[in-house]
Amino acid sequence: NAGVTQTPKFQVLKTGQSMTLQCAQDMNHEYMSWYRQDPGMGLRLIHYSVGAGITDQGEVPNGYNVSRSTTEDFPLRLLSAAPSQTSVYFCASSQLSDQPQHFGDGTRLSIL
Amino acid sequence: GDSVTQMEGPVTLSEEAFLTINCTYTATGYPSLFWYVQYPGEGLQLLLKATKADDKGSNKGFEATYRKETTSFHLEKGSVQVSDSAVYFCALSDRGGSYIPTFGRGTSLIVHP
Numbered sequence: 199n200a201g202v203t204q205t206p207k208f209q210v211l212k213t214g215q216s217m218t219l220q221c222a223q224d225m226n227h228e229y230m231s232w233y234r235q236d237p238g239m240g241l242r243l244i245h246y247s248v249g250a251g252i253t254d255q256g257e258v259p260n261g262y263n264v265s266r267s268t269t270e271d272f273p274l275r276l277l278s279a280a281p282s283q284t285s286v287y288f289c290a291s292s293q294l295s296d297q298p299q300h301f302g303d304g305t306r307l308s309i310l
Numbered sequence: 311g312d313s314v315t316q317m318e319g320p321v322t323l324s325e326e327a328f329l330t331i332n333c334t335y336t337a338t339g340y341p342s343l344f345w346y347v348q349y350p351g352e353g354l355q356l357l358l359k360a361t362k363a364d365d366k367g368s369n370k371g372f373e374a375t376y377r378k379e380t381t382s383f384h385l386e387k388g389s390v391q392v393s394d395s396a397v398y399f400c401a402l403s404d405r406g407g408s409y410i411p412t413f414g415r416g417t418s419l420i421v422h423p
Contacts, residue, residue: 202353231411240415241354241399256410288353295410296342296403301353 200224204289204302211279211309219274219305221289229295230272231256232264234285235304241288247272248295279309312337312404316414319397323390323421331385331417333374333400341402343367343376343383348397348416357385357398395421 205220223230231246243256247266261283263275272291276283286306290299317332335341342361346354358367363378372387383400400414 238415241413243410246410290354296405298344298356298359299346299354299401299411301346301355303351303353 202289202291202300202302204287204305206305207303208306209308211276211307213279213281213309215276215279217276217279219276219287219289219307221272221274221302222270223272223289223291223300224270225291225293225300226269227291227293227300228269229293229297230266230289230291231299232262232272232274233288233290234258234283235288236285244274244287246295276307281309283307284309312341312402312412314400314402314412314414316398316400316417319416319418321417321419323419325392325421325423326389327421329385329387329390329394329419331398331400331419333383333385333414335381335383335400335402335412337381337402337404339404341404343374344401344403344411345372345374345383345385346399346401346413348399350396354399390419390421392421392423395419 202223228249232244233241245264247253289302344359345357347357348354358369360367360376366375397416399416403411
């Protein structure tokens, strides 16, 4: 049982590059979300989805894009990477948003 | 809106010491409360939960009681081990509010042998 799988685990980008962080879950969860974790800031919600075809913005959505074409996958796109987006990114899922969240192991992203 | 406030860390203890990490919350509806643990280099894992007032969640020697009168959900453990060194997050999901989980900023625990 894989749970929530995030790829890649590490990535280095140059300013202005674009990339997609992948997130997949095999638990048939309806609710999925993306967070960034920065020192002293805790977890900040970027985007979330309550089901396939439905997405919404979280606390810090600027510079990021998401889509949810299937229940299993919820990719996060960085449109034009900036040094301020250097962070650790976590994907999470749950059957409903008020249930315990299942987290992936994170993607550590550095932008030069 | 909903919010979670945790005590700032790091909390530094010797092995076998008693642990308390304070957590208080504000919510507009009927929140479920959670504690998550994050070990170095990993994602968050659910440690325990409570879904209604006076419920006690427990796991791996950790406990927390849902106190509606004080809007608190403090994490306790009677005897910590070096392997408990991690970051602990208090969180809520408000079934009468936005439903989107709200996390505290995390409290780092360091346990020395």
